[in-house]
Amino acid sequence: MAGTLALTLEVVAIIVYIIGGFSTFGGVALIFFMNNRDIWGVGTARPLGYLFLCVGLCLSVLGVLFMRLIRNRSQRL
Numbered sequence: 001m002a003g004t005l006a007l008t009l010e011v012v013a014i015i016v017y018i019i020g021g022f023s024t025f026g027g028v029a030l031i032f033f034m035n036n037r038d039i040w041g042v043g044t045a046r047p048l049g050y051l052f053l054c055v056g057l058c059l060s061v062l063g064v065l066f067m068r069l070i071r072n073r074s075q076r077l
Contacts (some may be wrong), residue, residue, distance in 0.1 A: 009070045017063025023056030 030039075032051030037045050 008068060010067065013066040013070055016059055016066065018053045020059030020063055022044030023052045023059060027056055050068050
């Protein structure tokens with residue numbers, strides 16, 4: 001059971017890390033390439049780009065920390 005749980009948590013950590021990377025680069029693209037355009041009536045691209053950039057960086061850091069935590073805990077089992 002511990003091996004299956006560790007593998008599942010590792011996959012979740014990698015998915016969080018990848019989503020964070022896509023969000024980071026998507027935010028940078030919104031900031032630089034779609035500067036003052038309206039995005040689906042939600043707002044202009046620049047503030048949304050900063051939001052995606054910050055959230056993406058946080059998710060990437062969270063994914064890395066989660067991977068390290070799972071790796072260190074699974075070695076003890």
